[in-house]
Amino acid sequence: MNAWIDIAALNDIPRQGARVVKTRLGCVAIFRTGEDQVFALDDSCPHKNGALSEGIVHGASVTCPLHSWVISLETGLALGADEGQVATHQVRVEQGRILLDATRLAAKAVA
Numbered sequence: 001m002n003a004w005i006d007i008a009a010l011n012d013i014p015r016q017g018a019r020v021v022k023t024r025l026g027c028v029a030i031f032r033t034g035e036d037q038v039f040a041l042d043d044s045c046p047h048k049n050g051a052l053s054e055g056i057v058h059g060a061s062v063t064c065p066l067h068s069w070v071i072s073l074e075t076g077l078a079l080g081a082d083e084g085q086v087a088t089h090q091v092r093v094e095q096g097r098i099l100l101d102a103t104r105l106a107a108k109a110v111a
Contacts, residue, residue: 002090004099010036011096018053018062021100028089029053030098031073033060038098039073040091046071046084 013019013032020043021028029043029052037060043053050066060073070079076086090101 003102004092005102007098007100009096010038010093010098013098016057018057020053028100030091030100031057031062033057033073038091038093040089040100041071041073041076042087044086045069046078046086047082052086
């Protein structure tokens, strides 16, 4: 069973932008694409831990601001010749509000 947390209004995040949700288990970046899709990833590039929330959103990807690694917002996988993956989180939009599934965050605390 999912435990959804209300994060913000969709319009609080600009198109092709991001916001950070700080949790006791680490930061989660919430991304909004130009097509109003919303994705959530751990806010740490698998390469050198750059803050993905400070990267450039393009299509369904984000480019890390440190060394230009491109990360899929859908899968968390590094694209192109780069290898690595960042954890993804379930997120949805209901009535203009962004909801983050806290179940995975709770599971991280147990592991």
